[in-house]
Amino acid sequence: MPDPEQVKEEKNFYPDVPARAEPFFLKGANALDWGMQNRLARIFDPQTGKTVMLAIDHGYFQGPTTGLERVDVTILPLLPYADTLMCTRGILRAVIPPTFTRGVVLRASGGPSILKELSNEQIALDIEDAVRLNAAALAVQVFIGGEYETQTVHNMTRLADLGNCYGIATLAVTAVGREMVRDARYMRLACRICAELGATYVKTYYVSEDFETVTASCPVPIVIAGGKKLPELDALTMAYRAVQEGAAGVDMGRNIFQAESPVAMIQAVREVVHGGRKPEEAYDCYLTLKQEAEG
Numbered sequence: 001m002p003d004p005e006q007v008k009e010e011k012n013f014y015p016d017v018p019a020r021a022e023p024f025f026l027k028g029a030n031a032l033d034w035g036m037q038n039r040l041a042r043i044f045d046p047q048t049g050k051t052v053m054l055a056i057d058h059g060y061f062q063g064p065t066t067g068l069e070r071v072d073v074t075i076l077p078l079l080p081y082a083d084t085l086m087c088t089r090g091i092l093r094a095v096i097p098p099t100f101t102r103g104v105v106l107r108a109s110g111g112p113s114i115l116k117e118l119s120n121e122q123i124a125l126d127i128e129d130a131v132r133l134n135a136a137a138l139a140v141q142v143f144i145g146g147e148y149e150t151q152t153v154h155n156m157t158r159l160a161d162l163g164n165c166y167g168i169a170t171l172a173v174t175a176v177g178r179e180m181v182r183d184a185r186y187m188r189l190a191c192r193i194c195a196e197l198g199a200t201y202v203k204t205y206y207v208s209e210d211f212e213t214v215t216a217s218c219p220v221p222i223v224i225a226g227g228k229k230l231p232e233l234d235a236l237t238m239a240y241r242a243v244q245e246g247a248a249g250v251d252m253g254r255n256i257f258q259a260e261s262p263v264a265m266i267q268a269v270r271e272v273v274h275g276g277r278k279p280e281e282a283y284d285c286y287l288t289l290k291q292e293a294e295g
């Protein structure tokens with residue numbers, strides 16, 4: 001009820017102040033709906049426009065990967081340093097505390113194990129379950145040039161349609177078959193196809209030559225996978241170069257959780273991605289934090 005005794009009747013409509021119309025901070029994301037942008041802001045840090053995603057979904061096709069045998073023991077201590085966690089719904093429900101409030105990117109494709117043809121994936125998650133789990137994005141492998149190329153592209157387009165209904169982003173993961181050449185030409189092809197067909201952002205591998213042509217020709221953000229375990233300085237150098245050459249961050253797994261000191265490594269990766277620190281400086285941070293962690 002309005003207060004009849006109210007004395008302050010004067011209103012101010014600020015007619016001279018133009019309405020705010022700030023562009024959204026992520027490449028290719030201006031036309032997305034509020035819910036999708038809000039979820040993306042839980043994946044990418046709005047201050048830096050970048051992300052350190054921690055990828056721990058490897059078990060969905062390769063079982064208990066080294067470093068992930070006990071996610072509760074090895075991964076939970078890393079969560080405070082991850083902008084986003086990429087995992088399966090099984091691990092999320094069984095192990096990850098629901099007090100984790102940052103973005104969760106849910107593995108949404110699967111099927112074959114390492115014993116079979118890897119590209120023969122199907123959609124492995126209902127959109128209702130993704131909503132129930134409050135997912136920020138759904139991750140789906142796309143095997144361009146692979147045996148089941150069309151099927152995996154269709155998995156992605158279907159998930160993008162479902163995600164668009166509910167404001168959940170689609171992360172297309174450009175999966176490279178064992179026999180394929182990983183060069184900029186291939187990555188440009190794969191990333192661009194994923195973006196053209198509806199991916200909100202794309203995960204790909206870093207290539208040391210012409211990576212900037214991969215990021216430049218992809219109209220949505222690109223994050224890089226870490227790939228096989230490298231010496232820590234090499235992994236930091238790869239992350240640094242990728243970001244300098246246009247990547248919006250990393251989605252790193254083994255190079256973090258298989259590091260000698262995972263908790264030090266994820267912080268060093270943050271220094272590179274969010275702080276713009278040179279790899280050698282970040283490696284010094286790694287050594288210092290590792291020493292501290294060892295007491």
Ligand code: 5RP
Pocket residue numbers: 055056057058086141173175225226227228251252253254255
């Ligand atoms: C599986 C994935 C993994 O999440 C991805 O490979 C990231 O992990 P890593 O940095 O260990 O390569 O998408 O296909």
